[in-house]
Amino acid sequence: MHSETFHLPADTGQADLMDLIAGLNADNRFHGILVQLPLPDQIDEATIIESIAPAKDVDGLHPISQGRMLQGQPTFLPCTPAGVQQVLLRSGYDPAGKHVVIVGRSNIVGKPLAALLMQRNPGGNATVTVCHTRTRDLPDITRQADILVAAMGVPGAVTADMVREGAVVIDVGINRVGYRLVGDVDYDAVAAKAEAITPVPGGIGPMTIALLLSNTLDAARRTVSV
Numbered sequence: 001m002h003s004e005t006f007h008l009p010a011d012t013g014q015a016d017l018m019d020l021i022a023g024l025n026a027d028n029r030f031h032g033i034l035v036q037l038p039l040p041d042q043i044d045e046a047t048i049i050e051s052i053a054p055a056k057d058v059d060g061l062h063p064i065s066q067g068r069m070l071q072g073q074p075t076f077l078p079c080t081p082a083g084v085q086q087v088l089l090r091s092g093y094d095p096a097g098k099h100v101v102i103v104g105r106s107n108i109v110g111k112p113l114a115a116l117l118m119q120r121n122p123g124g125n126a127t128v129t130v131c132h133t134r135t136r137d138l139p140d141i142t143r144q145a146d147i148l149v150a151a152m153g154v155p156g157a158v159t160a161d162m163v164r165e166g167a168v169v170i171d172v173g174i175n176r177v178g179y180r181l182v183g184d185v186d187y188d189a190v191a192a193k194a195e196a197i198t199p200v201p202g203g204i205g206p207m208t209i210a211l212l213l214s215n216t217l218d219a220a221r222r223t224v225s226v
C-alpha cells in the first residue's frame with residue numbers, strides 16, 4: 001500500500017491547501033484522502049472538506065457522504081462512528097432497540113454517530129439521545145443510557161454517578177494530559193459499574209484506524225460508486 005503524508009506549515013493559506021487536494025483528487029495513485037482536523041483559523045474547514053472528491057472521501061466527512069449516510073444509502077462511513085458501531089456489534093451489543101446516549105455533537109463523532117445508529121439498517125435501530133453543552137440535567141439523561149458514548153473531548157468528564165449499573169460505556173475521547181493519553185471517562189470508577197467499557201488508549205482509537213483502512217480498501221476496489 002502506498003501512502004504519503006503532507007506536512008504543511010501552520011500558516012498555509014486556503015488556496016495552497018485547495019491546490020494540494022485538487023492534485024490528489026486527480027492523481028490515480030491515491031484512492032483515499034484524509035485532511036487531518038482541526039485546521040488553523042485562516043482555513044475554512046467546510047470548504048476544504050467539500051473540495052475532496054467524494055470518491056476519495058475515506059474519512060466520510062464530505063457532505064455528500066454524510067447526506068448519503070443520513071438517508072441510509074451505501075457510502076463511506078465516518079471512521080470513528082463506524083468504529084464505535086463495529087466494536088458494539090463484534091462485542092455482542094447490537095444497538096437495536098437500545099437507548100444510546102451520545103454526549104457530544106461534533107461533525108466528526110456525535111452528529112454522524114447519532115445518524116448511523118438510528119438507521120433502519122443492521123447495526124442501527126437504536127433510540128438515540130444526543131447531549132451537549134446546553135443539555136439540562138446531563139447526569140439524569142446519561143443514567144438512562146443502555147449504551148453511553150462519551151465524545152465531548154473533556155478528560156474524565158463522565159463520572160460514575162452518571163452511569164447506570166450494567167451500562168455499556170464507549171469512550172471516544174483522546175486527550176493528552178501531560179504525557180498521558182486519557183479518555184472522556186473516569187475509567188476506574190466507571191468500569192466498576194459498567195457491564196463493558198472501552199479503554200483509552202486501546203479502544204476506539206485503533207478502531208478508527210481500522211475503519212479508515214477498510215474504507216480505503218473499498219475505495220481502491222471501487223465498491224463504493226460515487
Ligand SMILES: Nc1nc(=O)c2c([nH]1)NC[C@@H]1CN(c3ccc(C(=O)N[C@@H](CCC(=O)O)C(=O)O)cc3)C=[N+]21
Pocket residue numbers: 034035036037038059079080174181200201202203204205206207208209
Ligand atoms: N479528518 C480527521 N479524521 C480523523 O479521524 C481525525 C482527525 N481528522 N483529527 C484527529 C482525530 C484523532 N484521531 C485519532 C485516531 C486514532 C487514535 C489512536 O489510535 N490512538 C491510540 C493511541 C495512540 C498514542 O498512544 O499516541 C489509542 O487510542 O490506542 C487517536 C486519535 C483521529 N482523528
